[in-house]
Amino acid sequence: MDEKISLEAIALYGDMYADAVLKGFFASRDKITGPDILKLCNVHQVNLFVIRELLRSWKDEAKKLKSPYFDYEHPDVREALDNFMGTLSQQISIDRQHFAPLLKKASSQALMAIFDPYDFYVMILTGKNNKLEVASFRDEIKYMKVNKAPLDRMLLRMEQRNMTELAGNEAFAVLDEILEEVNFTPEDVDDYIEQFSAVVPLDPASFYVSTAPVVPPVRQAPPPPPPAEVRRPTPPPPPVSTPPVSTPPVSQAPPQPKQHNTMRPPAPTGAAASLNEKHSRESRSSLGNNLHKISRIKDSLTINQKFMFTKVLFHGDFELFSKAIDRLDQLDTIQSALRYIEEEHASTWDRDSEEFHEFMELVEKRFI
Structure with a gap:
């Protein structure tokens, strides 16, 4: 919408x-x-x-x-x-x-x-x-x-x-x-x-x-600075000739590649991956600072939200909507909630719609 x-x-x-x-x-x-x-x-x-x-x-x-x-x-x-x-x-x-x-x-x-x-x-x-x-x-x-x-x-x-x-x-x-x-x-x-x-x-x-999200204008990278004037260095004086000194060879270990920290959180797998990647990556960063935790989704829904979610996301089936909310309120983690939504309901949802994002925002508030 x-x-x-x-x-x-x-x-x-x-x-x-x-x-x-x-x-x-x-x-x-x-x-x-x-x-x-x-x-x-x-x-x-x-x-x-x-x-x-x-x-x-x-x-x-x-x-x-x-x-x-x-x-x-x-x-x-x-x-x-x-x-x-x-x-x-x-x-x-x-x-x-x-x-x-x-x-x-x-x-x-x-x-x-x-x-x-x-x-x-x-x-x-x-x-x-x-x-x-x-x-x-x-x-x-x-x-x-x-x-x-x-x-x-x-x-x-x-x-x-x-x-x-x-x-x-x-x-x-x-x-x-x-x-x-x-x-x-x-x-x-x-x-x-x-x-x-x-x-x-x-x-x-x-x-x-x-209600479409406002896309910020793409910032153009500033033009590179003009190249500085290149000055040729003055050649150093020739080295003073000295007799060679004999030294034993030193055994050196081959250079080791520089170590980088490659530890990352494991990527989501299974049915919940698409919701985790699409919703969490795009929405959580922008919404997370403005969310306030709720103890139960069911107690936080307005009449208007019930009407809107039932009609748009649950195809007019109020009983199906109520069961989904009860189930989400029983789960313990956001990962399990996303997995449940993906497997049971979200296959027919428009994930760019206002109703989808408002529903997912309530789910986030339940687990933050």
Whole structure:
């Protein structure tokens, strides 16, 4: 993978788009209402994500209603509060200062859902404390219209199994299964590019950054210095003639060749040789100083890494990925880890890919 999405570029364009919409709407108004929000932007997904943010705020405020003197959990009180909050939700009135951050966040998240749905799924599945609550998940996707099909199927599966919450790892595995079942392909983006560009010109290429390694320029050797002027030496005076002195011959041993230290570490042999030579020689020298040892690879993986490694390196097989990580965490040396990867998995891996190098970097951190 030579390119990846840039969250900074997404946020930058989202802010520009939101600023243009804000300028147009608040040029003649001081407040925005609920009905105004639903028809504010030409990209309907942005409007829905603003409503979703307001729903979150609405629920957070309701949770603050606690008291040591009154029973807010009593059914009659709960019913009255629900009616009150329902009425309040129909009375949305927000000035520009408080509405701007809501619109900017909604714009960026809509761009993520459209142009980078996989990373957007990861953000949703992470939830709070690495747990996905079914009730909140249902509310999250209620306001999602773009690339929604896998999440709808995931919610249905959790409801059929009577789940109330799901650990992040398990949620990731369920989504991975679903993506394989439906052979999911993200929606075409051309219509969305046109809609965004009607407000602020949009070039999707600006959302991606290259991950290819930067090759330093080859330094040219300096030209050799000009030859110095050659001066002929003055010939020495002729030697003084003396009678020869007879001396016995001295027996000399033949000259011995100069000894050099030829001890080198043994070259790697067997199946692990190619990984040792390619990865260790090229990567360890540049990464070694920046690595921090980890006790277990499994505990250090983010949801995004699990998703990425499973899809790219383990062909969508989350169980195979999990078994490989467990095995690597049981091994004692980097040599045995490289041998295991080479023999069991790496024959089909693209060893120039970003995923390969990130995976191998985690393996190094386990053994340094």
